[in-house]
Structures are given as structure tokens and as C-alpha cells.
Amino acid sequence: MKYLGIDYGTKKVGLALSDDEGTLAFPHSVVRNDGTLRELIEELLEGEEISAIVMGHSLGMDGEENSVMEGAHGLKGTLEREGYIVHLEPEFLTTAQAKRETPDTMADASAAALILQTFLDKKRNAT
Numbered sequence: 537m538k539y540l541g542i543d544y545g546t547k548k549v550g551l552a553l554s555d556d557e558g559t560l561a562f563p564h565s566v567v568r569n570d571g572t573l574r575e576l577i578e579e580l581l582e583g584e585e586i587s588a589i590v591m592g593h594s595l596g597m598d599g600e601e602n603s604v605m606e607g608a609h610g611l612k613g614t615l616e617r618e619g620y621i622v623h624l625e626p627e628f629l630t631t632a633q634a635k636r637e638t639p640d641t642m643a644d645a646s647a648a649a650l651i652l653q654t655f656l657d658k659k660r661n662a663t
Contacts, residue, residue: 537557537558537587538555538556538584538586539554539558539561539586539587539588539589539590539652539656540552540554540580540581540586540589540590540652541553541554541589541590541591541592541648541649541651541652542590542591542592542611542648542651543592543627543644543645543647543651544591544592544594544604544607544608544611545569545604545644546569546607547568547569548566548567548568548644549566549567549568549569549573549644550643550644550645550647550649551563551564551565551567551580551645552564552645552646552648552649552651552652553580553586554652558656558659559660560653560656561648561649561650561652561653561656562649563645563646563648563649564580564645564648566641566642566643569607573611574611574614577611578618581620587621588620588621588622588623589615589620589621589622589623590622590623590625590651590652591608591611591612591622591624591625591651592624592625592626592627592647592651593605593608593625593626593627594627595626595627612624623655625651625652625655627647627651627654
């Protein structure tokens with residue numbers, strides 16, 4: 537089962553893909569969050585034959601959803617209405633962690649890979 541990881545931001549969105557077995561996550565790309573976002577994601581979902589999506593569930597220091605989640609929930613709802621399975625994976629400072637390890641141009645994609653890898657590890661450890 538192949539997964540798409542999404543690190544949703546108001547200006548940029550990081551994307552990551554899993555391997556075909558759904559065990560390892562890899563940064564894919566960083567795209568602008570504009571009117572073409574949904575179309576780009578749908579092309580990737582179809583082209584890569586992705587079975588499910590994992591989006592970062594962005595929380596503030598108080599444990600509550602932050603303002604980014606309004607747009608993320610909108611994208612999640614759109615994808616679900618189109619028949620895709622979308623999981624939310626709690627994330628906290630993944631972009632900051634990715635920036636320490638990755639060139640800035642790919643930091644959001646690396647953050648998406650961190651979010652996706654956390655989900656895949658939890659899934660594997662639960663079985």
C-alpha cells in the first residue's frame with residue numbers, strides 16, 4: 537500500500553511518498569498553496585497509484601489545533617469527498633526539525649516525510 541504524506545502550510549505544502557510496501561517515507565516535492573494545489577495532488581495520487589493520504593495534524597504549544605488546520609481540514613474534506621482515505625498524524629515542529637537536516641528548499645517535503653514515517657512506524661508497530 538502506497539501513501540502520500542502532506543505537510544500543509546498556508547504558503548507552501550510539502551509532499552512525501554512511501555515506497556510501494558508502505559514502510560519507508562521519502563521527500564517528494566514542495567508546491568505552492570494556490571489554486572493549483574488540489575489538481576497537483578490529484579495528479580500525484582493517480583500517477584503514483586496511492587492508496588491513502590497522511591496529513592500532519594498541526595497543534596500549538598497548548599495542544600490545540602493552530603490556524604493552519606482550517607485550510608488543512610478543507611483540503612482533507614475535499615480529498616475525502618473524492619473517495620480518498622485521509623489520516624491525520626499529530627505533528628509538532630516537524631518543519632523546524634527538517635530545516636536542521638535538509639536544504640531549505642526541500643524542508644517542507646522532508647517534514648512531510650517525517651510525518652508520514654511516524655504514521656508508518658506506528659502502523660507497523662501496531663501489528
